[in-house]
Amino acid sequence: MRPLTLLALLASAVIAAEPAGKKTVEVPYKLTQPKHILVRAKINGKGPFNFIMDTGAPALFFTEAVAAKAGVKADEKGWGACETFELEGGLVVPSAKGRVDTPFQLEGMNGMGIGGAEIHGLIGYNILARYRITIDLSSDRMRWTPLDWKPDGPMGVRNQGGGSDAGQTSLELMGSMMKGLGGLLGRKATPTVTARGQAGLVLRDETAGPVVASVLKGWPAEAGGIKPGDRLVMVDGKTVTKASEALGQVEKMEAGRKLPLSLDREGKRLEVVLELAEGY
Amino acid sequence: MAYLIVALATCLFGPGEAEAGVAVPFKLLTTGHMTVQVKLNGKGPYTLIFDTGAPMSIVNNRLARDAGLLKDRPVVLFAPFGSRGEVKVKEFEVGGQKASDIKVAVMDHPTVELFSKHFGPIDGIVGFPFFARYAVTIDYQSKTLTFAPGTYNPPDVMQAMMRAMLSPEGRGDKPKVLSGGAVIGFTVREETRDGSRLLLVETVAKGGPAEQGGLLPGDRLALLNKRWTDTRADLLDALEAIRPGQKVPVVVERSGKAVMLELAGAPGI
Numbered sequence: 001m002r003p004l005t006l007l008a009l010l011a012s013a014v015i016a017a018e019p020a021g022k023k024t025v026e027v028p029y030k031l032t033q034p035k036h037i038l039v040r041a042k043i044n045g046k047g048p049f050n051f052i053m054d055t056g057a058p059a060l061f062f063t064e065a066v067a068a069k070a071g072v073k074a075d076e077k078g079w080g081a082c083e084t085f086e087l088e089g090g091l092v093v094p095s096a097k098g099r100v101d102t103p104f105q106l107e108g109m110n111g112m113g114i115g116g117a118e119i120h121g122l123i124g125y126n127i128l129a130r131y132r133i134t135i136d137l138s139s140d141r142m143r144w145t146p147l148d149w150k151p152d153g154p155m156g157v158r159n160q161g162g163g164s165d166a167g168q169t170s171l172e173l174m175g176s177m178m179k180g181l182g183g184l185l186g187r188k189a190t191p192t193v194t195a196r197g198q199a200g201l202v203l204r205d206e207t208a209g210p211v212v213a214s215v216l217k218g219w220p221a222e223a224g225g226i227k228p229g230d231r232l233v234m235v236d237g238k239t240v241t242k243a244s245e246a247l248g249q250v251e252k253m254e255a256g257r258k259l260p261l262s263l264d265r266e267g268k269r270l271e272v273v274l275e276l277a278e279g280y
Numbered sequence: 281m282a283y284l285i286v287a288l289a290t291c292l293f294g295p296g297e298a299e300a301g302v303a304v305p306f307k308l309l310t311t312g313h314m315t316v317q318v319k320l321n322g323k324g325p326y327t328l329i330f331d332t333g334a335p336m337s338i339v340n341n342r343l344a345r346d347a348g349l350l351k352d353r354p355v356v357l358f359a360p361f362g363s364r365g366e367v368k369v370k371e372f373e374v375g376g377q378k379a380s381d382i383k384v385a386v387m388d389h390p391t392v393e394l395f396s397k398h399f400g401p402i403d404g405i406v407g408f409p410f411f412a413r414y415a416v417t418i419d420y421q422s423k424t425l426t427f428a429p430g431t432y433n434p435p436d437v438m439q440a441m442m443r444a445m446l447s448p449e450g451r452g453d454k455p456k457v458l459s460g461g462a463v464i465g466f467t468v469r470e471e472t473r474d475g476s477r478l479l480l481v482e483t484v485a486k487g488g489p490a491e492q493g494g495l496l497p498g499d500r501l502a503l504l505n506k507r508w509t510d511t512r513a514d515l516l517d518a519l520e521a522i523r524p525g526q527k528v529p530v531v532v533e534r535s536g537k538a539v540m541l542e543l544a545g546a547p548g549i
Contacts, residue, residue: 026506028506028507034437035335035434035437036333036335037332037333040508042508045476046475046476048508048510053332053333054331054332054333055313055314055331055332055418056313056329056331056332056334056405057312057333058311058312058313059312088506088508089506089507090506124312125311125312125313125420126312128418128420129312129421132418132421133417133418133419134415134416134417134418135332135411135415135416135417135418136414136415136428136432137412137430137434138415138430138432141506147419147420148421151420151421153311153312154310154311154312192455192456192513193455193456193457193458193513193516193517194455194456194457194458194516195458195460195512195516196457196458196459196460198549199548199549200463200485200488200548201463201548201549202488202489202546202547202548203546203548204547205547213546213548214487214488216463216485216486216488217485217486217487217488218483218485218486219465219485235549243524243547243548243549244524244547246548246549247459247461247547247548247549249549250549251457251459252457252459253457278467279465279467279485280460280464280465280466280467280519
């Protein structure tokens with residue numbers, strides 16, 4: 001079974017359990033460095049792709065590269081229909097249509113996409129309007145509740161008496177409000193990430209300090225001869241009195257780093273140097 | 281004054297819970313953009329576009345002059361797009377929701393000018409520095425924005441960007457080390473199958489929390505804490521929010537079937 005089928009199954013199972021169109025879905029997001037709300041979506045099971053949630057964009061936009069990867073073909077007006085458009089968190093947007101537009105509409109965003117997470121598109125009005133959306137930045141998830149209506153458009157400005165330049169103007173208004181300001185807003189959405197290295201020590205806090213509760217088999221602490229019951233005294237040369245302080249000492253250390261530990265075993269001092277390993 | 285705005289303090293009832301907040305009506309333009317009525321230091325109302333994709337709020341020079349925002353500023357002879365830098369607005373009011381000390385950039389944004397031409401005076405954009413302070417609910421059907429008290433303290437975006445550009449992490453030559461505050465006890469490997477990336481469990485430490493939770497080598501990690509986990513970077517993002525002692529729902533694909541597990545993160549290093 002291919003991964004996309006599994007997720008599709010899961011999603012449909014979740015939706016079937018609730019009355020159609022009423023279920024609130026928690027959608028995880030990240031804030032990029034320029035404080036854009038970045039959500040991830042899979043189109044036709046491909047991806048995930050990175051989208052900015054943007055009420056300043058009139059529609060869903062994605063790049064030609066994304067359209068090609070997801071097998072979405074744009075019609076002569078530049079709209080592409082997605083078979084499935086699924087946001088992280090399990091929200092499946094029914095019959096989502098988007099503008100396939102790389103060079104013009106996303107030019108401002110490209111400035112932010114260098115390195116790190118690339119921005120593949122924007123989620124704008126034609127998708128957003130179908131949901132009631134709550135954004136609380138103190139939580140790492142938004143809440144999206146499907147609404148019982150079909151929003152119009154977007155229709156552009158052709159009916160606004162725009163005159164001879166209405167066609168071009170309409171196109172320009174169809175972009176993001178922030179288009180062109182990308183250069184001002186930084187070059188990169190999110191930095192690349194790496195995991196901290198692991199020692200494989202499970203700790204519990206006791207009055208005397210953090211005590212080794214267990215040692216993960218095959219992980220560096222076991223190789224270093226640390227045993228359950230040993231009390232952790234110093235991490236990287238600094239005295240620790242709680243498990244959280246021990247974590248604070250190592251949280252910026254990558255795998256491969258040598259980590260000196262001092263422990264107390266039945267009143268005797270034990271000095272160990274571990275090489276932190278990759279793991280979670 | 282085009283129209284009078286009535287600000288209502290109402291309660292919106294979502295499914296299963298109630299959210300109190302200040303409801304602010306918005307007008308929907310045919311392009312799908314929403315405009316709100318904004319007063320700055322009691323002056324106005326002015327019509328601005330509400331934009332969750334805007335890292336800063338912007339007002340044009342006409343509004344800035346009218347509201348007296350540039351009183352202490354020297355006249356500038358050359359300013360691209362009429363850019364006059366950032367101004368702190370003592371009282372920034374969107375509908376009935378007042379916020380104090382909100383920074384706005386004064387500039388004549390070309391897209392805003394274009395909107396003005398077609399939809400009547402539109403003088404700027406309400407962006408992140410305002411809405412980030414609230415739990416904001418957007419409802420296009422009832423055409424209201426609801427601002428409930430929030431606890432997020434938005435950083436100064438422009439300053440943060442400057443710092444990011446000067447720091448090694450911002451330049452991208454040094455990755456950011458994410459911790460994931462708990463020990464779970466497994467390792468992974470990345471694979472590509474049918475053009476899709478996926479993450480497979482490689483080893484599970486005997487006696488560790490992952491083993492106790494039923495994780496097996498060969499499992500494909502599909503979801504952790506409801507986040508997609510197709511790459512190591514995804515996994516790190518999902519683990520970042522996990523605290524020691526917290527139980528985390530995990531979905532793995534095992535022999536073609538979805539299996540739901542619950543893993544507990546242990547305190548440790």
